[in-house]
Amino acid sequence: MSSRALRRLQGRGNVMALPPVDQEESESDEEEIVNHVVNKFALLDDSDEKSDEQIATDVVKQDTAVNKKKKNRKKKKKKATTMTPTEDLDKVLEEIESNGQVAPSTSHQRQDNLMSFKFQKSVLTVEHRHLNPDNELRKIFGTRALMGDSSYRRRNQGSQSRGMWLTQPQNNWAKLGRTGISMKSLETKNGCQVFKFEHSKDYQDIQFKFLDAVDSSDHRNIAVIIEKHSYHVDALLTFSDVYKVHEDIRMARELIERSLYCLERSFHSCFNLTTGMCRLPYKYQENRCLYLSLYKHMNFVSQRGCNRTALELCKVLLSLDPEEDPLGSILELDHFALRAAEYEYLIKFASEWGVSRNLTQLPNWAYSLALAHFQMSLLEKSSDKEKADKALQNALIMFPSVLALMLEKCSVQPDPKVAACAVFASKTKESRPQGLELLCHMFVCRNHSLWKDPEILAWLESNVNAVISRVEKKDRFVDECAQKRKTRYQKPPMNIYRHALISELPEVSSLLPLDIRTGTMLSHDPLPPQDTVISYQRPARSSHGRSRHPVSLFFHSLLPGFNPEEPFDGAPEYLDRADAGQMRGNVQTLMNAMRELLDNFQRPLAEDEEEEFVQDWD
Known part of the structure; x- marks a missing residue:
């Protein structure tokens, strides 16, 4: 090979310098340039060698041809993209005006866009990634910091189950076979699908054994059921409370996660937690286990600092039955939104649901909405400060x-003029309804830590002074709110009491009515609603052992085989007739005396006796 051929191959000098290639050029152009300019096989042919001037002339011609092709293609692209979206919309409008109709494809596309826009605006829509607390923990602490947690390693080093969004199975869990729980679709109502859980025959038999274990008042019998049936949901819910009482929070949380894993594996193919359009009525007894599992899981997640995950779980809980809200999720939604710094979402939720649900008539929403506006004013330096002041003043007047x-929880000594104000005076406590007191205490117990910031306390103080001046000027709004407090909140709905029971907040249980405080509260079914629908009946059991009164339990422990409601069969054969008759009479007298004793212990108090009992208790 000649020296000229080697120089042509190595690209020395300016003879073989390639023109700069545009990034927008297609692959075909690149191949064409390589074939025309760098044809390495042609270098082997020394017989037809050209001079350097001829080579340079050929390169210039090739560059000119390639540039012309590029310009032509760019012109074609510009012509194809000259129509802007605005002109496209104008063209559609012109077609509507001229023909009175739009092309089917265009109308369907616009309808789909409108439906997707409405779907995005739903305040009950949930994102899958926010349902997993591990994602939030990794975002807060990082993966390396979490590798020291044994429970985190068990959850994330095993095989991940596809389609499981609420929880992931751990390696130490038993293999989940047939759960015996299924879900069926009942109907479509107002654009939402209604579902219901169903229990198989085998699961019903296990449920009956579980109810017998609950009646025995011995948690060891429930432990036996969990040992034999690792995924019985009601037993897991009940025994989780046992671990919580013994302060074993890790095991209590694990049992709730196991129950959620079992229920999620039983979901219907059309049941989607994230759309906010699937309903699960609480009146069906089989559906309540999902409510309670979600609620307990939400509180455990919140205790770990995953407030965004808790907010998404609260939205799921509310979406299952937003009309009835059986567990009072609306009383905690604002709390998790503030803890997660989702101020825009809280304001949006109040704007969409505030009028129809009267959210501002709840103390937690009245104060939380004002705090959300105040936090937004700090972040954006906008006019939300005026909205925050107005909302807080209205909340102070409505719920003084x-x-x-709040000041007591925050360890702040109130100003003397606050105690002297007629609205904030302590003497108004006598006129406050019991239901309102319950709502106010639950709100303060949850949210007082959010109001301890010095900047927030200064903002609260300025608005308290503004309220005092409005009271001195005899503002009409003050009298209107006082009248509302007298007529409303007299008897809260059952879901408020149910929420107060399962929330386990301090100083709240004493505010519940006497019949609820002294009644039996089951962990797997607290305060069942009056419209309960029972799909299958529990088989008839002997009345022996059903009474759970302490005196009855005492006699039962002395004589386990004795049943006071069974008639006396007779005396033994070795006694004569006289002795047998006397023994029969004595036993009958003793049985009658025991029945009378038990009846007296279980007899409900009269109204006057109950009033005296309440006065003595207070």
């Missing part, structure tokens, strides 16, 4: 008892 409770 919150101020004293």
Whole structure:
């Protein structure tokens, strides 16, 4: 090979310098340039060698041809993209005006866009990634910091189950076979699908054994059921409370996660937690286990600092039955939104649901909405400060008892003029309804830590002074709110009491009515609604052992085989007739005396006796 051929191959000098290649050029152009300019096989042919001037002339011609092709293609692209989206919309509008109709494809596309826009605006829509607390923990602490947690390693080093969003199975869990729980679709109502859990025959038999174990008042019998049936949901819910009482929070949380894993594996193919369009009525007894599992899981997640995950779980819980809200999720939604710094979402939720649900008539929403506007004013330096002041003043006038409770929880001594104000005076406590007191105490117990910031306390103080001046000027709004407090909140709905029971907040249980405080509360079914629908009946059991009164349990422990409701069969054969008759009479007298004793112990108090009992208790 000649020296000229080697120089042509190595690209020395300016003879073989390639023109700069545009990134927008297609692959075909690149191949064409390589074939025309760098044809390495042609270098082997020394017989037809050209001069350097001829080579340079050929390169210039090739560059000119390639540039012309590029310009032509760019012109074609510009012509194809000259129509902007605005002109496209104008063209569609012109077609509507001229023909009175639009092309089917265009109309369907616009309808789909409108439906997707409505779907995005739903405040009950949930994102899958926010349902897993491990994602939030990794975002807060990082993966390396979490590798020291044994429970985190068990959850994430094993095989991940596809389609499981609420929880992931751990390696130490038993293999989940047939759960005996299924879900069926009942109907479509107002654009939402209604579902219901169903129990198989085998699961019903296990459920009956579980109810017998609950009646025995011995948690060891429930432990036996869990040992034999690792995924019985009601037993897991009940025994989780046992571990919580013994302060074994890790095991209590694990049992709740196991129950959620079992229920999620039983979901219907059309049941989707994230759309907010699937309903699960609480009146069906089989559906309540999912409510309670979600609620307990939400609180455990919140205790670990995963407030965004808790907010998404609360939205799921509310979406299952937003009309009835059986567990009072609306009383905690604002709390998790503030803890997760989702101020825009809280304001959006209040704007969409505030009028129809009267959210501002709840103390937690009245104060939380004002705090959300105040936090937004700090972040954006916008006019939300005026909205925050107005909302907080209205909340203070409507629910003045919150101020004293909040200052006490925050360890702040109130100003003397606050105690002298007629609205904030302690003497108004007598006129406050019991239901309102319950709502105010639950709000302060949850949210007082959010109001301890010095900047927030200064903002609260300025608005308290503004309220005092409005009271001195005899503002009409003050009298209107006082009248509302007298007529409303007299008897809260059952879901408020149910929420107060399962929330386990301090100083709240004493505010519940006497019949609820002294009644039996089951962990797997607290305060069942009056419209309960029972799909299958529990088989008839002997009345022996059903009474759970302490005196009855005492006699049962002395004589386990004795049943006071069974008739006396007779005396033994070795006694004569006289002795047998006397023994029969004595036993009958003793049985009658025991029945009378038990009846007296179980007899309900009369109204006057109950009033005296309440006065003595207070």
